[in-house]
Amino acid sequence: MNQRLKNxxxxxxxxxxxxxxxxxxxxxxxxxxxxxxxxxxxxxxxSSAELAGIQNPSPKLTPLAKEKIISFNGExxxxxxxFYKLTSNLKENRSLMLETSDGFYTLKTKRDVSGEIDLGxxxxxxxxSNLRKGLDLEGGTRVLLKxxxxxxxxxxxxxxxxxxxxxxxxxLSDVIVRAASDLAGEDFILIEIAGVTExxxxxxxxxxxxxxAKIGNETxxxxxxxxxxxxxxxxxxxxxxxxxxxxxTSDGGYACSFFFGITLSEEAAxxxxxxxxxxxVLSEEGGSYLSDDIALYLDDNEVDRLRIGADLKxxxxxxxxxxxxxxxxxxxxxxxxxxxxxxxxQTIIITGSLPVKLDVVKMDTISPSLGKEFLDNIVLVGLxxxxxxxxxxxxxxxxIKVVAPMVFIIIxxxxxxxxxxxxxxxxxxLAAIAGIIIVAGTGVDHLIIITDExxxxxxxxxxxxxxxxxxxxxxxxxxxxxxxxxxLWFAGAGLLKGFAFTTIVGxxxxxxxxxxxxxxxxxxxxxx
Amino acid sequence: MKLKDxxxxxxxxxxxxxxxxxxxxxxxIGIQTAVTGDFxxxxxxxxxxxxxxxxxxxxxxxxxLGLFLQDKFPKADINVRTISSAGQxxxxxxxxxxxxxxxxxxxxxAVTEKYNLGKEDYSIEVMGxxxxxxxxxxxxxxxxxxxxxxxxxxxxxxxTIIPSLAVILAALSDIIVTLxxxxxxxxxxxxAGIAAFLMLIGYSVDTDILLSTRLLKRKExxxxxxxxxxxxxxxxxxxxxxxxxxxxxxxxxxxxxxQIMIILFIGLLVDLVMTWIQNVGILRMYIEKKRK
Numbered sequence: 001m002n003q004r005l006k007n008x009x010x011x012x013x014x015x016x017x018x019x020x021x022x023x024x025x026x027x028x029x030x031x032x033x034x035x036x037x038x039x040x041x042x043x044x045x046x047s048s049a050e051l052a053g054i055q056n057p058s059p060k061l062t063p064l065a066k067e068k069i070i071s072f073n074g075e076x077x078x079x080x081x082x083f084y085k086l087t088s089n090l091k092e093n094r095s096l097m098l099e100t101s102d103g104f105y106t107l108k109t110k111r112d113v114s115g116e117i118d119l120g121x122x123x124x125x126x127x128x129s130n131l132r133k134g135l136d137l138e139g140g141t142r143v144l145l146k147x148x149x150x151x152x153x154x155x156x157x158x159x160x161x162x163x164x165x166x167x168x169x170x171x172l173s174d175v176i177v178r179a180a181s182d183l184a185g186e187d188f189i190l191i192e193i194a195g196v197t198e199x200x201x202x203x204x205x206x207x208x209x210x211x212x213a214k215i216g217n218e219t220x221x222x223x224x225x226x227x228x229x230x231x232x233x234x235x236x237x238x239x240x241x242x243x244x245x246x247x248x249t250s251d252g253g254y255a256c257s258f259f260f261g262i263t264l265s266e267e268a269a270x271x272x273x274x275x276x277x278x279x280x281v282l283s284e285e286g287g288s289y290l291s292d293d294i295a296l297y298l299d300d301n302e303v304d305r306l307r308i309g310a311d312l313k314x315x316x317x318x319x320x321x322x323x324x325x326x327x328x329x330x331x332x333x334x335x336x337x338x339x340x341x342x343x344x345x346q347t348i349i350i351t352g353s354l355p356v357k358l359d360v361v362k363m364d365t366i367s368p369s370l371g372k373e374f375l376d377n378i379v380l381v382g383l384x385x386x387x388x389x390x391x392x393x394x395x396x397x398x399x400i401k402v403v404a405p406m407v408f409i410i411i412x413x414x415x416x417x418x419x420x421x422x423x424x425x426x427x428x429x430l431a432a433i434a435g436i437i438i439v440a441g442t443g444v445d446h447l448i449i450i451t452d453e454x455x456x457x458x459x460x461x462x463x464x465x466x467x468x469x470x471x472x473x474x475x476x477x478x479x480x481x482x483x484x485x486x487x488l489w490f491a492g493a494g495l496l497k498g499f500a501f502t503t504i505v506g507x508x509x510x511x512x513x514x515x516x517x518x519x520x521x522x523x524x525x526x527x528x
Numbered sequence: 529m530k531l532k533d534x535x536x537x538x539x540x541x542x543x544x545x546x547x548x549x550x551x552x553x554x555x556x557i558g559i560q561t562a563v564t565g566d567f568x569x570x571x572x573x574x575x576x577x578x579x580x581x582x583x584x585x586x587x588x589x590x591x592x593l594g595l596f597l598q599d600k601f602p603k604a605d606i607n608v609r610t611i612s613s614a615g616q617x618x619x620x621x622x623x624x625x626x627x628x629x630x631x632x633x634x635x636x637x638a639v640t641e642k643y644n645l646g647k648e649d650y651s652i653e654v655m656g657x658x659x660x661x662x663x664x665x666x667x668x669x670x671x672x673x674x675x676x677x678x679x680x681x682x683x684x685x686x687x688t689i690i691p692s693l694a695v696i697l698a699a700l701s702d703i704i705v706t707l708x709x710x711x712x713x714x715x716x717x718x719x720a721g722i723a724a725f726l727m728l729i730g731y732s733v734d735t736d737i738l739l740s741t742r743l744l745k746r747k748e749x750x751x752x753x754x755x756x757x758x759x760x761x762x763x764x765x766x767x768x769x770x771x772x773x774x775x776x777x778x779x780x781x782x783x784x785x786x787q788i789m790i791i792l793f794i795g796l797l798v799d800l801v802m803t804w805i806q807n808v809g810i811l812r813m814y815i816e817k818k819r820k
Binding site: 084139142178179180181182188190365366367368373374377378380381384385386387388389391392393396430433434435438441442444445446448449452456469472473476477479480481483484485486487488490491496499500503507 | 576579590609610611612616618619621651652653654655656657666667669670671673674675677678680681682685695699719720722723724726727729730731733734735737738740741745746757760761764765767768769771772773774775776779780781782784785788792
């Protein structure tokens, strides 16, 4: 028996599965202890919290890496209720001590825009692992938008499609956008987004996003796919402008410049050649420039103004650099702000402008549609389902040697999916749960196929041949299912995309990593 | 004649059963489309609905209200959620698939009478579908491409046309028949339900590939021996899944997940017919023809 165990542990397929499992668990990073405290969801602009130096959490941070509030004025904070209780009756102009996972802050209370005393911190109960929960499971932000002027049904549809794309390009995938109307027949757009920073989204949604580049009074090109065929978002042609960098402003803060490359359509490039041809060349210190600048406007506000090099006169250049700036109290804040502005501008240029300006009517936090007890219940149901699977296979095979590795593999496959989900930071939602159910279901199917093929030992004596036979069926089913899921992944409709993605990732881990390890295990356990 | 003899000898007659079921299913879907204008009963996530927002929340218990409404309007698709600001619940939203004024009024009346609310305590919004108009078109296109791709993969794998078509036909029949039985239950389909129908592809393909491999690639025993061998494995697979789903159906509380489970349960039962009668029949006819 010991020799068998040794053989199993030293088998490369089993070793590979264990390595993958370790990676998965490290990336999920489940925390059983030390879950006290509340995590900062967002910091309101110009609030006491922002002035004290608390930063908006970057969406790239993993849930556990986000800044956590530990104590408030010396009192320990364990739950979100503690925090709300302690901060509900504050007086104006008092100094408060806030301890977070990153350090200590001194906050000075002040009235916010609406005249209430508010610290400007949006918080939620600290997460217990790096798994991100989607809208269905954790709730999120509900935004009600109203078109600034009455629009046609067609324009409403264009607006909705554009908003969806904007949020997607911006990197928010767990989003529901739909048309709504009240009983008086007024049109609204209702958006639900899994937990996000509110200010950012507010700007992204309410901006009409009419982007124009002008020379003098003439427009060279607009934002959107017609004039701009490509917008660079990789590090080699976008980011903080190395030539301009950051500089100190008169009020003691820092202003930083960003840049990114775009490619114009031929038509737009021609227009630029025509317009620059009319300008005259001015020679000055540091080089020759044209007599007029190119100015960039967003919703009729100037974003930036650039000199045009003399060599560009009358030339139809298709590659252009767009630039702009951001500012903050420290240099790091300036860089963050510039990059945030850059991301928003890129999003708007890619998706083009909306047919109409939208006003944010209200913005609230909404509870998950699946309810609070949903996850507990689903875990219970999952365990009961695994138990019933164990019962059936025990009745069929009557061998603990077969059933034990089977259970180990089923659980491993789920851990692998969840590990991958937290590694790439994708939101667990209903689609993902459906994907996990199918992976577990076909997983059991394939383990039964492998078992039956290898147990038929009387006919084929060679173990390698038996496992090869088994894997032939498993691979066939795998490739066919993948072929069925791929078009759904590309079909574009949100839910199906998530489902197809989870399924493909899950069965790939299953078929390529976990199920071969099972074959290796039962080979060792059942071999005479 | 014993059941076993009928199964072994009359397989060509038996083959009629899945095709009759398939035709009946298509008929049901056709009638459903003609009568209601939709091929399936669509729920709130698919066709939109209305949202009643209650601003007086002190006496509202979300779970209790949900159960109360589900009880009173068993046919409606209702979802109750809280809307909060800074940790305080400020309002309760009752989302439902009610789009007609009469339906909305009935629902509003039930809610306002339960809590004694005045006109100023609530507001009503009618919502469109969360999915664009092109959603179903896109999904159908994707499904057609999916079945084509699957056909190509199976064709490359087995290098014979008829058995490959049989795998695709079995998966397609499974989805169509399950859809029609689902329609008969009167449950309203949600987006998660669509995912469940797609999951059937995976389950159906598993048993069919198993069967085709055993019948076409293996040499030991007679054809019927191989059919029974495959069936032993296949039935173990289906039984474990059916038992697991059955247990889940009893204990799961979420309506959405329940719907996924119901669709899978129906689909797996249909798959038994499609694999062990339809696909076996086609493959046996194919093998017989090849021998001649």
